[in-house]
Each structure stands twice: as structure tokens, then as C-alpha cells.
Amino acid sequence: MSVVAWTAVGSLAAWGWLLLGQGFFWRTDQRLPRREAPDSWPDVAVIVPAREEAEVLPFSLPSLLAQDYPGRAEIVLVDDGSTDGTGELARALAEQHGGLPLRVVSPGEPEPGWTGKLWALRHGVTLAREREPEYLLLTDADIAHAPDSLRELVAAARTNGLDLVSQMARLRVAGGWERLIVPAFVYFFSQLYPFRWVNRPGSRTAAAAGGCVLLRAQAAERAGVPESIRQAVIDDVSLAGAVQRSGGRIWLGLADGVDSVRPYPRLADLWRMVSRSAYAQLLHSPLLLAGTVVGLALVYLAPPVAVCVGVLGNDAAAGWTGGLAWAVMTGTYLPMLRYYRQPLLLAPLLPFTALLYLLMTVDSAVQHYRGHGAAWKGRTYARPQATPDR
Incomplete structure (x- = not known):
């Protein structure tokens, strides 16, 4: 031959x-696990790091404000030095749509040794902890959630004893380059971090999708995050690894009702x-x-x-x-x-x-x-x- x-x-x-x-x-059947409504719904803080996000906020933030959650929840949007009016727009959208209470805060420039998103998350987590929520929902500014998204995430975490529940948001696929590249992006990610391995108790494979991460506040403190991963660029995988190494149970799957609205029209x-x-x-x-x-x-x-x-x-x-x-x-x-x-x-x-x-x-x-x-x-x-x- x-x-x-x-x-x-x-x-x-x-x-x-x-x-x-x-x-x-290659299978796509890892979706949110079994869910039962808890006797009492825990408090949740939704933390949204945002930098130069005025283009996408009108399509994403209203979905968070409109969450149909039976317990107490608030949104903390961390405006990370935006120059496009991100913070002002967020306040205007909250006034227009109502719904969950919104706080817009600014962390200032990152200290040495911090990447920007994790610096913003640190500020948001610190403020959220003042009200002692049981869970933190870390979600990107370009992610739109179905009305029951937060309720389903909390129910999955409570029912299955999970410290971290992450859904890989369905990315936008509209143009030709997006059709060619975006599904492959998730395909290659799942090949590197097979979801079944991530979700198996005792597994050494850890990963999360940063666009949608529900994190138990006690697990975050135990893992020392975000301080322990402050320099990470691939912050979602690093976050999952820190939680897993500290003894937490993690879960990762594909999303239904969690979508990215950010366009990628050009190959560049x-x-x-x-x-x-x-x-x-x-x-x-x-x-x-x-x-x-x-x-x-x-x-x-x-x-x-x-x-x-x-x-x-x-x-x-x-x-x-x-x-x-x-x-x-x-x-x-x-x-x-x-x-x-x-x-x-x-x-x-x-x-x-x-x-x-x-x-x-x-x-x-x-x-x-x-x-x-x-x-x-x-x-x-x-x-x-x-x-x-x-």
C-alpha cells in the first residue's frame, strides 16, 4: 500500500x-437533568459582566428582567469600562421593561494579574454576596434566556445536588460563515471535553460554558473563585476545574432556551x-x-x-x-x-x-x-x- x-x-x-x-x-442528548420544584426557592443573584455591549443588550437584558422565578432574584450588571453607553442603556431597559430589580455597577480598571471579565465578575460576586444568595447565575451580556431559564437551572441544581450547572448557549447561526464555523465550534469543544465525561461523578474532565453558569455560592467560596482563576482567559473551563477540584459536582450540556444574540457576520x-x-x-x-x-x-x-x-x-x-x-x-x-x-x-x-x-x-x-x-x-x-x- x-x-x-x-x-x-x-x-x-x-x-x-x-x-x-x-x-x-458527537451525541447531542446531554440536556438539563431531572428537575423537581423545591419546597422553597432559594435566592439568586444574576451577574452580567458587560463591556461595550450596547449593540446586544436590547436583545438579551429584557429576557433576564422577565424571568419567571418564584423566589427572590436580582440582576447585577457590571459595566466594565464601556464607552458606548452600556450602563445607561441597561438602566433605561430596566425602567422600560420592569421585572427583576437591576443594579448597574462599575469595577474600575482591572488590577494587575486580572483578566477583564474575571475582574468584572469579582466585583459583581462581591456585591451579590452582601445579600447572601444561595446561587449565582453568571451569564454573558449577549445571552438571551427563555422566561423559565433561571427556574429550570435552579431546579436541576437542587434536584441533582449539583454545585455548578452550565448550559452551552445556542450560538447565532444566520450567515454563511456562521453556518460553516459555529456548529463546528461546539462540535470541537465537545470533542475536547465530552459532556458525558464532565457529568460523570468522580471524573477528572472539567468544563463549563461561560455564557450560562449557575454556581452555588458556597461552592464558589470553597473553590476561591474568581480569585483563584484571576488570570484565566478560558475562564469557563478554569472555573469548572476549580469547583471540581474543591469537591464540587459539575454538569454541562447543550441548551434549550438559552441563545447567544451576538452576530459574527464575517470570517474575521x-x-x-x-x-x-x-x-x-x-x-x-x-x-x-x-x-x-x-x-x-x-x-x-x-x-x-x-x-x-x-x-x-x-x-x-x-x-x-x-x-x-x-x-x-x-x-x-x-x-x-x-x-x-x-x-x-x-x-x-x-x-x-x-x-x-x-x-x-x-x-x-x-x-x-x-x-x-x-x-x-x-x-x-x-x-x-x-x-x-x-
Whole structure:
């Protein structure tokens, strides 16, 4: 057999492992667990870090104000140095829509050693603790919640004895680039952190989705967060790891009724979203970067290359083996496309999307070594703390 055919065999073997041995990452059935209404509903503080969010607040904040929650809840929006009127708009929306009480506060510029979002969360958590809530809902400014979202999250946490419940918000998919890249973003995330592994008691795999995290206040104090993860750029995974290491039980799944309203109309917008933290995910390690590039090439790029060689070069072994690996890859992507209500014909294009992610990851490393680090909304973190080991 040719070198290409043997490479395709390696890719097919890798897909056999991913299909059966990686926590069935490709399935999309991890949704909120069993829920029963508690005898008394606990107090909750909803904390929203917001920086330059005037564009999305009209589509997200009213959904929080309108939460149908039987207990006492309040919203603390932390305006993190915005210059676009984020704080003023939030107050105007609260006055217009009513609903849950809203406090808008500002933390000032981050102290050395803090990333911006975690600095804002620290300020919000500190203020919220004055009223001793049992739970904290940490949610991003671009996340819109169904009216029963908070009630369902609290019921799931109480019923199952969970210290952290996180839902991966359904990201916006409207334009062509969003259709190509966004479902794959969640697919790759779940491949790296299989939700079943995260949710298994005693597991060493920890992850959360920062857009929607319900956190027991006592668990946060026990884990020392957000202080213990103050430099993290991938703050959601770091948060879950800190809670898990301190003995807390965590859960992560896909959301129904929790949606991101932030648009990513251009490839450049999506590129920045991925590249700003990709190299931090690899612990800023050139060896891990090299391994990731080789792994992505073997798993995602080798099958279509082998099919082309098989067809154009009359290499039947390469063609059939590459085609089978490509078929398995395509099949594992179909559930995510169904979840995002996208055409299933996009599934065979996953190798092209993987190539884009490979280039984004390399660009993330290049930007890091140029001293730009993780740049976001006017702030640059030259050497952020990487995500803890799984």
C-alpha cells in the first residue's frame, strides 16, 4: 500500500476511537437533568459582566428582567469600562421593561494579574454576596434566556445536588460563515471535553460554558473563585476545574432556551473569537501546537486527500479507506447540524472547516509570540494563565 493509503488507515483508526471511545462526544442528548420544584426557592443573584455591549443588550437584558422565578432574584450588571453607553442603556431597559430589580455597577480598571471579565465578575460576586444568595447565575451580556431559564437551572441544581450547572448557549447561526464555523465550534469543544465525561461523578474532565453558569455560592467560596482563576482567559473551563477540584459536582450540556444574540457576520469576526484563546488552550506549548496541527491534519484532512489520490491516482486502497474515514467523520457531525437546524449537506465540508480552525490556532500562536496575546475589546493579555489540565 502507498504512504497515502497507510495514512488513511491511521485516520480511520483514529475515527474508530473517536466514535466509540471519546465519551460519545458527537451525541447531542446531554440536556438539563431531572428537575423537581423545591419546597422553597432559594435566592439568586444574576451577574452580567458587560463591556461595550450596547449593540446586544436590547436583545438579551429584557429576557433576564422577565424571568419567571418564584423566589427572590436580582440582576447585577457590571459595566466594565464601556464607552458606548452600556450602563445607561441597561438602566433605561430596566425602567422600560420592569421585572427583576437591576443594579448597574462599575469595577474600575482591572488590577494587575486580572483578566477583564474575571475582574468584572469579582466585583459583581462581591456585591451579590452582601445579600447572601444561595446561587449565582453568571451569564454573558449577549445571552438571551427563555422566561423559565433561571427556574429550570435552579431546579436541576437542587434536584441533582449539583454545585455548578452550565448550559452551552445556542450560538447565532444566520450567515454563511456562521453556518460553516459555529456548529463546528461546539462540535470541537465537545470533542475536547465530552459532556458525558464532565457529568460523570468522580471524573477528572472539567468544563463549563461561560455564557450560562449557575454556581452555588458556597461552592464558589470553597473553590476561591474568581480569585483563584484571576488570570484565566478560558475562564469557563478554569472555573469548572476549580469547583471540581474543591469537591464540587459539575454538569454541562447543550441548551434549550438559552441563545447567544451576538452576530459574527464575517470570517474575521469568527477568526478573532477562536484565535484569541486557542493557544492558551494549548498551554502556550510549541510541542502541543505541533501535535495539534499533526493531529488535525491526520484526522480531518487526510481522508479527503486520500479520496482525491484514490480517484486521480488510481490508488483504490487510499480511496476506499479515506472515503470510509470521511463517512464516519461526516456521520458524527450530523447530530450537531440537526441541533443547530442547519442543512445536513454541510456535514461533508467539515474537513474544510477543520482546516480553518487549524489556521486560526496557528495564528493564535503567532499573535502570542508577537506580544499581542489574547486581545479582546481593547484589552490585550500578553501572557494569560492557560487552562488547567483535565
